[in-house]
Amino acid sequence: MPIQSFIPPQRTLMGPGPSDVSPRVLSALARPTVGHLDPTFIGMMDEIKSLLQYAFQTQNTYTLAISAPGSAGMEACFVNLLTPEDTVVVCRNGVFGARMIENVQRIGAKVVVIEGEWGRAVDPQALEDTLKQTPQAKFVAFVHAETSTGALSDAKTLCEIARNHQCLTIVDAVTSLAGVELKVDDWGIDAIYSGSQKCLSCVPGMSPVSFSDQAAALIKNRKSTVQSWFLDQSLVMDYWSGQGKRSYHHTAPVNSLYALHESLVMLQNEGLENSWARHRAQHNKLASGFADLGLEFIVPAQERLPQLNAVHIPQGIDDAKVRQYLLNEYNLEIGAGLGGFSGTAWRIGLMGYAARSENVALCLAALKDALNQ
Amino acid sequence: MPIQSFIPPQRTLMGPGPSDVSPRVLSALARPTVGHLDPTFIGMMDEIKSLLQYAFQTQNTYTLAISAPGSAGMEACFVNLLTPEDTVVVCRNGVFGARMIENVQRIGAKVVVIEGEWGRAVDPQALEDTLKQTPQAKFVAFVHAETSTGALSDAKTLCEIARNHQCLTIVDAVTSLAGVELKVDDWGIDAIYSGSQKCLSCVPGMSPVSFSDQAAALIKNRKSTVQSWFLDQSLVMDYWSGQGKRSYHHTAPVNSLYALHESLVMLQNEGLENSWARHRAQHNKLASGFADLGLEFIVPAQERLPQLNAVHIPQGIDDAKVRQYLLNEYNLEIGAGLGGFSGTAWRIGLMGYAARSENVALCLAALKDALNQ
Numbered sequence: 001m002p003i004q005s006f007i008p009p010q011r012t013l014m015g016p017g018p019s020d021v022s023p024r025v026l027s028a029l030a031r032p033t034v035g036h037l038d039p040t041f042i043g044m045m046d047e048i049k050s051l052l053q054y055a056f057q058t059q060n061t062y063t064l065a066i067s068a069p070g071s072a073g074m075e076a077c078f079v080n081l082l083t084p085e086d087t088v089v090v091c092r093n094g095v096f097g098a099r100m101i102e103n104v105q106r107i108g109a110k111v112v113v114i115e116g117e118w119g120r121a122v123d124p125q126a127l128e129d130t131l132k133q134t135p136q137a138k139f140v141a142f143v144h145a146e147t148s149t150g151a152l153s154d155a156k157t158l159c160e161i162a163r164n165h166q167c168l169t170i171v172d173a174v175t176s177l178a179g180v181e182l183k184v185d186d187w188g189i190d191a192i193y194s195g196s197q198k199c200l201s202c203v204p205g206m207s208p209v210s211f212s213d214q215a216a217a218l219i220k221n222r223k224s225t226v227q228s229w230f231l232d233q234s235l236v237m238d239y240w241s242g243q244g245k246r247s248y249h250h251t252a253p254v255n256s257l258y259a260l261h262e263s264l265v266m267l268q269n270e271g272l273e274n275s276w277a278r279h280r281a282q283h284n285k286l287a288s289g290f291a292d293l294g295l296e297f298i299v300p301a302q303e304r305l306p307q308l309n310a311v312h313i314p315q316g317i318d319d320a321k322v323r324q325y326l327l328n329e330y331n332l333e334i335g336a337g338l339g340g341f342s343g344t345a346w347r348i349g350l351m352g353y354a355a356r357s358e359n360v361a362l363c364l365a366a367l368k369d370a371l372n373q
Numbered sequence: 374m375p376i377q378s379f380i381p382p383q384r385t386l387m388g389p390g391p392s393d394v395s396p397r398v399l400s401a402l403a404r405p406t407v408g409h410l411d412p413t414f415i416g417m418m419d420e421i422k423s424l425l426q427y428a429f430q431t432q433n434t435y436t437l438a439i440s441a442p443g444s445a446g447m448e449a450c451f452v453n454l455l456t457p458e459d460t461v462v463v464c465r466n467g468v469f470g471a472r473m474i475e476n477v478q479r480i481g482a483k484v485v486v487i488e489g490e491w492g493r494a495v496d497p498q499a500l501e502d503t504l505k506q507t508p509q510a511k512f513v514a515f516v517h518a519e520t521s522t523g524a525l526s527d528a529k530t531l532c533e534i535a536r537n538h539q540c541l542t543i544v545d546a547v548t549s550l551a552g553v554e555l556k557v558d559d560w561g562i563d564a565i566y567s568g569s570q571k572c573l574s575c576v577p578g579m580s581p582v583s584f585s586d587q588a589a590a591l592i593k594n595r596k597s598t599v600q601s602w603f604l605d606q607s608l609v610m611d612y613w614s615g616q617g618k619r620s621y622h623h624t625a626p627v628n629s630l631y632a633l634h635e636s637l638v639m640l641q642n643e644g645l646e647n648s649w650a651r652h653r654a655q656h657n658k659l660a661s662g663f664a665d666l667g668l669e670f671i672v673p674a675q676e677r678l679p680q681l682n683a684v685h686i687p688q689g690i691d692d693a694k695v696r697q698y699l700l701n702e703y704n705l706e707i708g709a710g711l712g713g714f715s716g717t718a719w720r721i722g723l724m725g726y727a728a729r730s731e732n733v734a735l736c737l738a739a740l741k742d743a744l745n746q
Contacts, residue, residue, distance in 0.1 A: 002638075002641055003420045003423065003424060003637075003638055003641060004638065004644065005397075005401065005634075005635055005638055006401070006404075006417045006420070006631060006634050006635070007404065008404050008405055008407045008411075008414070008417075008631070009405075009407065009413055010405045011405065011407050011408065011411065012407075013406065013407070013409055017624060018627060020406065020630075021405070021406045024379055026380070026403045026404075026406075028378065029397045029402055029403050029628060030402050030403035031379075031380065031381050032381055032382075032383050032394070032399070032401075033381075033384075033386065033391050033393075033394045033399075033576055033577075034382065034386070034581065034706075035384065035386060035579065035706045036391065038381075038384065038700075038706065039495065039700075040381055040382055041381070044379045045568055047376045047379070048660075050376065063689075067441060067442055068440060068441035068442075068445060068603065069440055069603075069623045069624050069625075069626065070443075070623070071602065071603050071622075071623040072441060072445075072603045072626070075601065075603045077601055086588060093632045093702075099602065102602050102621070103602055104597070105598070106598055106601065106602055107600075108602050112538065119741060121461075132527065144704050152623075161673075162407075195624070199692075202629040203406055203626065203627065203629070204406075204409065204624040204625065204626050204627055204628075205440065205624075205626030205627075205629055208473070225478070225479055226479070227479050227480075227599075227600050227601075228479070228601055229446065229447045229448055229475050229476055230444050230445045230446065231439065231480055243634060248711065250442045250443070250444040250445070250577075251390060251391060251442050251443070251444075251568070251570055251577040252442075252577065252579055253442065253576065253577050253578030253626075254396075254576065254577040254578075255399075255577075255578075255629075255632075256390060256576070256578055256626070256628075256629060257404060258379060258381070259628075261378075261379050262378055262379070264376075265375075265376055265378055265379075268375055268376060269375065275400050306383075306577045307713065313424065319551060321541055327411075327412075328388070333407075333411065338621065367433065
């Protein structure tokens with residue numbers, strides 16, 4: 001029996017991502033493929049740059065989308081900026097901070113780790129103290145919105161501390177972009193990466209990045225070759241650059257970029273502040289429903305991500321059974337715990353197109369049913 | 374004026390890729406996104422593995438799609454197999470052989486280059502001679518189908534020579550997969566990578582790869598860490614593996630994989646040998662039309678790729694003007710020359726869905742018109 005076409009079920013995606021994708025984005029995705037050097041496509045790439053500058057709130061020239069998932073965006077930031085001689089302070093309060101450390105180690109650079117509590121924001125005082133004792137530090141790296149725990153860190157303050165110690169900042173905004181306040185230029189972030197499949201509600205597979213002029217100069221002037229050819233931004237930038245002739249580097253994921261463009265047009269039309277406010281408002285509805293169900297948040301209220309709600313799995317409840325029931329009975333996906341929270345937490349995403357009243361209502365009703373099974 | 378949705382023109386893609394994408398594949402691409410750990414999605418990934426095994430003609434367990442373009446597939450093969458202590462013989466007869474060398478150098482491994490003529494197949498005798506003088510060589514790397522020149526190399530013979538000298542082989546099959554005969558197991562290829570956007574006629578952005586048991590063992594047992602976290606196959610394999618629980622590594626490009634699945638189902642339904650024969654038959658029609666137009670092939674007949682036809686731009690003809698006329702008047706994209714062939718060659722692709730009589734007829738008629746402008 002030969003293998004047949006795959007027809008996926010219609011799920012509602014309220015896990016840690018991919019998030020629910022708008023039908024508008026899916027429709028853009030399926031538009032006819034053009035060449036990756038087609039003049040119309042190059043015009044669209046320029047628009048993506050402008051739209052990403054808006055989403056990141058930056059004037060950085062060096063703003064584009066890496067042709068691979070967020071973890072490749074993370075790696076792109078580290079391999080392009082770091083050399084083995086550098087010392088990097090990494091704040092770890094979840095899985096993605098730990099992944100940053102892996103990246104630094106694979107470059108052979110020195111890493112100083114600030115251990116933070118899982119489910120809490122990064123402690124600015126700990127950063128201040130560490131930097132005082134680490135005058136050789138050149139970079140500070142932290143996760144703005146920890147997808148593994150649902151904790152939001154104060155990126156503005158952390159960047160200020162780093163700057164006071166002459167450090168450049170590398171910030172993971174995979175889950176924060178478009179979901180909570182994020183101001184790359186105002187806060188002085190030097191390198192930032194995100195993902196297409198979280199609060200932008202686009203399909204997974206691309207990673208928006210932006211580099212400050214200072215970070216871009218560091219990349220341009222570096223003496224040693226970047227260890228990754230595919231992620232070498234000095235080559236990638238020649239393809240994305242608006243100036244003169246585009247040089248071929250790799251074949252861009254043409255259709256995925258249609259989808260990213262559409263999701264960013266939708267963000268522009270809604271307005272960034274409105275998007276932040278919508279995530280917050282839907283989170284408040286969800287939180288109120290959780291209280292009725294007796295579900296408790298892991299993260300204290302003031303450090304909580306509206307778009308990723310991590311809750312303790314109640315005593316006596318079978319994690320896998322509940323998630324399977326939600327999937328089978330309601331076509332609803334919520335997220336399992338990750339890393340240290342595996343088996344003890346659920347992660348309920350309200351990202352992008354999923355941050356709507358109908359999704360909150362469905363999620364609360366379905367959870368109520370599942371918990372009573 | 375805010376940025377509007379992007380509506381691409383309907384092109385016919387007959388360049389070096391992306392190739393024309395079948396409406397069936399575009400339709401699969403736009404199906405509703407499911408979670409990357411959804412049981413239905415994991416079942417589909419298993420089917421992709423089987424379908425890729427068929428396309429590559431291999432039983433290799435270690436067969437999957439890298440979540441990034443072909444150049445990331447290339448890098449994945451090199452960074453996972455090589456260590457700085459290794460010596461690699463690379464055959465360079467075009468842009469992509471040169472890119473292999475870049476990859477080896479960025480790992481810090483030793484590279485011995487066999488220089489080949491642009492537009493010609495790799496010379497097996499040169500490989501034999503070089504390996505005799507390079508007993509320390511551990512790998513031989515070459516491009517099966519050079520997309521920059523249209524030359525097809527004799528992968529079977531090259532692999533046999535490499536094996537006789539106890540070398541593992543790393544083969545670029547970006548443009549060859551599904552377009553010409555390719556038998557990974559019969560020919561004893563150890564590591565191979567391809568692209569989604571060539572003869573599979575899928576959207577760009579993914580890179581099918583396969584590793585022999587010997588190559589897989591080398592990866593599994595390597596002592597030093599792979600320099601790329603994103604491309605570390607020991608981690609990626611835990612996500613794609615059929616055995617037991619899937620471990621999260623990165624978020625797979627869910628919708629792009631729907632499209633890859635569909636393109637592979639279409640290949641399975643057509644039959645691999647039929648696909649090879651169709652590319653050959655359409656190439657013969659195109660070649661006959663080229664003769665009528667006075668267009669001359671760069672590559673000698675017996676070394677010619679049916680799916681990528683490189684021709685000399687006739688004396689007195691303006692390269693850019695012709696390509697622009699074809700694009701504007703016929704919505705037809707053909708490829709410019711790349712690297713050493715820039716400005717002197719056109720590359721006309723007959724890949725996958727583009728290898729059809731209607732495309733050949735359009736291309737010949739449009740070229741005739743353009744050359745007479």
